[in-house]
Amino acid sequence: MEYVNPEGLRLDGRRFNEMRQIVAEVGVVSKADGSAVFEMGNTKVIAAVYGPREIQNKSLQKKNDHALVLCEYSMAQFSTGDRRRQKFDRRSTELSLVIRQTMEACILTELLPHSQIDIFLQVLQADGGTRSACINAATLALADAGIPMRDLAVSCSAGYLNSTPLLDLNYVEDSAGGTDVTVGILPKLDKVTLLQMDAKLPMETFETVFALASEGCKAIAERIREVLQENTKQLEYRRAA
């Protein structure tokens, strides 16, 4: 099947280095300390952060002088096109762990000892790149909750089909059998926190795909920064009023 036609257009009309449309909003769940919605094309994710709050299960606490970060990823029953999903399958558990470790690297946990930070992610619609959308949504939600972070954690995926590196795969491209590289970086510090790849790829091609994904991450970081600055302006307006 042809995923990139001879003119360089993909199935949804994008070029190889174009991301899907991003919609990001902060402060959507009033009950949560911080929350955000992040959409990448048809993938829609809501993140809610509760914390810092008292540790609810002391047996999970490993380091006394650091905050405990918990993360739960779940997909809505109607989020995928095929069948209804089992609520807690292995993929959800794996993703919860991956996202938790990514966010833990970027939260300044030593500033909040003896406390717990909960990050909850709910996927409302899944069209490829849910992992990345979740990390981006979690970053926005943590910023909304006022939790101190080293940097914004942003994530984007890229793949390699029909001998072309492609940025931000959707579900159809992802299930095409090519490779899928998900990268999570801290843009200002220029450090990689998450790197996952499946399927085979020659080393040089990997470097091209990785560079493409990093570029995508930087673009998302710009967008996230804009959203947060706009939100701060609104807060300032409200406070003055």
Next chain:
Amino acid sequence: MGLPDSSQDLSTEMEVDAFRRIFPLRFFERHLSESLRPDARPLGKARDTIVNPGKIIYNLTLIKVKLFETCHLVCIFFVCIGLVSTADGSALAKIGSTTMLAAIRMEVMTPSTDSPDEGCIALEFHMPPICSPTVRPGRPADAAPVISKRLSDTILSSGMIDLKELCLVSGKAAWMGYLDIYCLNADGALFDAALLSAVAAFSNLEIPVVALNDNGRIVAISGGKDEDNASIIEKKAVNKEKRKLTLKNIPFSLTCILHKKYILADPTTEEESIMDTLVTVVLDSSDQMVSLYKSGGTVLAYSSAVKSCVELARKRAKELKQILGEMDID
């Protein structure tokens, strides 16, 4: 203990917040004696409603601020339909801050032998941990299965949906509708918002087109494709175009709190946590009572109190009917 008046400076406003946390009941009763609630609503008024189909607005806080400047208004109520593209029908309902997202997926199944002409609806209500600080991951919320069952009973007993419309081939194939309602923000009156989102999702539902192929199995056909007409036996007109269900007797609900001699309509989580006697009345579009629910609580209600609740529910049903009507529902 009187409350400081609004002309005082920031330091006394801090006291109000502390008072609200430490003596919540007295804080509320002080308001109730003036026939008001902390968010400036009169006792019998539900949180406000706006319908905005098509465009989803997630963040209401900005709009709330502008209104606060002008007329001390409350959170805005949104109903948006048609949002989840992976589902056959979906709707978002917001009462104040309480947000519910409902989505329906249709699958084909074999009907049971004692009702070969009827399809089936399976309803599930989820409260994911994002919705409230009291919901812990791994452990379902206490309220979720209760609301799930009540919703299921209400929708089926109201007769809103004629299960015979879900039949495809008598005795062999019928539609099974999986309705999932997710609470995205839990701020009181969960049942009301969930019921509203379910009704809106059914009104938005478009049943996919299917045909019966040679092997006697139902296959989906996407609109417009006319391949292999010879090998696909066309069904009757019933499946020729994407179909909407006819909804009659649409149920509308209102939850009230009884506290001493006051009746508060459409409580928030804060109010629900302090005052524990909830009464839910469900009426349908022809003003008949579908269900009445009062599950204990410290306040024992005289029948006059229950009648007042029904009156409030009647007014609310008119409001909701108008809102859904603006979204083109028959």
